Amino acid sequence: MFAWVWFMANKHWIDELADILEERLRSRGKDVLVFNGGLSVSGLQHVGRLRGEIIIPETLRRILSRRGLKIKQYLTLYTQDAWKGKESQRKAFKDPGEAVKYTGWPLIRVPDPEGCHANWVEHFWGDFGPYIKEFTDGNIEVVTTTDLYAGKLKEFTKKTFGLRDKVREIINKYRGRKKYPETWIPFEPICDGCGRIDKTETTKIIDDERVEYRCRYCGHHGETGIVNGKLNWRIEWVGVWWALGVDFEPYGKDHATPGGSRDSCVDLAINAYGIKPPEGIPYEWVAMRTRDKRIVDMSSSDFTGFTPREWYEVAHPHIYRFLVLKTPPMKKLVVSLYEIPQYYSQYYQAERIYYGVEDPGVEEKRVLLSRSYELSYPDGEPPEKMPEQVPYTHLAVLVQLVPRELWGTEGLRRLRNSGHLPEKPTEYGVKRILETMERASRWVEKYAPDYLKIRLLREPDPRIIGEIPWEHREILYRMGEMLEELEEWSEDSIKNVMIEATKHLSPKERRALYHNFYKLFLGQPSGPRAAPLIALVGRETSVKFLKAVKK
């Protein structure tokens, strides 16, 4: 139809989003724009949290930076929030019963359940925080609400005391019957008596710096500084926008409901504080598929999901970024560590489409996949030449046959022999293969199905041999003899031996024979290619196994 329409229809969702955002951000007239994301460290920091709060804003930031916008990206940790003491959270401690006493404490004050870090937050941040730079370009500044309360939010708290009536009026619009009374002061101190932040009530503002409060939990009355507490949650969110000057911040679907938290906070920002609320987009959560194929939402406080560290161990961050980018933000993304090989092959396909060596047929698909691929690089861009692609499962098997110290030599030689690598492979391609080998090796240990786990039997097993019919034993024994006499010990000559020994068999019989062949060596009816396997096992051992069938 019209070129314009065609053009629009063939944009990646994130580019369309970037277009809209660019216009709105430019109209704000700021030199440096601010992007933010927010996380409460209530427990397991799973990969799902990378999606909406980190990778999506980071990618938008990079796209818009290329268009000349200056953008600063933050990630805000809600460390002052109360520890809820859910059963799943208590179970993180050796003595869950005793851990009840931390209920209601600010997260940052809850001790590390395993005693290896300064507190709960730092403990669970360990598998997440340090990996952000692997999944992004790393230009993200992490701030905590605890630090903000000691700084800019302190100022905001004072401001809020002055705006009390207006703030109450707006919040009460969203509170149906349970309106806050006129005496309400929107500040929740940490109780000096019991340590809780979720049960205190401010009774009096003493001056700009101090308040009086009472605790509904332990009955303690006291006074404390305004650094020692937090604002009511709706106000706090606006406070973060104000303190950092946020211009864009995505929000999870739990905040997206009309009349919900985002709406009420926008109302507060405009009508109480007179600031322009940030632009935003809602996003769906990430779920995971378990070993037995059940789908469960990842949840921090329920400890369901897996961390960026666990992903990084078995797969490149590129792959996760790719999955996030090819999935529209309001669609549920389901990921599984058991399906890593499939993700690699999807990624390789997108890569081939990007480099133009494969035609997806449908234009929309081409745009979605190749752009998602292009943006999948955490830092920088795809290399000029398409890297060599070796299937993940291939490497998973290879690393089990070649000793680790030979991966970079013998392993690569094997790949050249099998045609996966050319004589002069690209630098990035080789680097990626070596990295994938490390990951595939760990994946085999932790997640691979049994049939991909290759383990040579220590000794020929008489019980297995007993199950092999005599005519097969004859052939296997003969193979052993031929291998023993073989002049040159190479994959090719071994392969010739195997062909020679089985050429008189029908395809069906040959299949049956190889089942027994694999059982003899591995205890299971299938395995890696026979000739390379034998080559690797070595002459002495393979002859020993093969001739054992006739003892």
Place this chain on the structure above:
RNA sequence: GGGCCCGUAGCUCAGCUAGGUAGAGCGGCGGGCUUUUAACCCGUAGGUCCCGGGUUCAAAUCCCGGCGGGCCCGCCA
């Protein structure tokens, strides 16, 4: 009570924004491949597009009304 995502082949989904002969991958089946790296190649079967109305020459697609599944919010944050 309000909102979001979804319903298309056995499974996972694309196609719906912009109406024009129902698609892909996986799985199944048959065959091939000097046995296979959840492989590859060729062929093949398989569908009331959740249901009912409406608009239209024409509806999986647009409109209205239902049904079913999953999820979020309902004054905790």
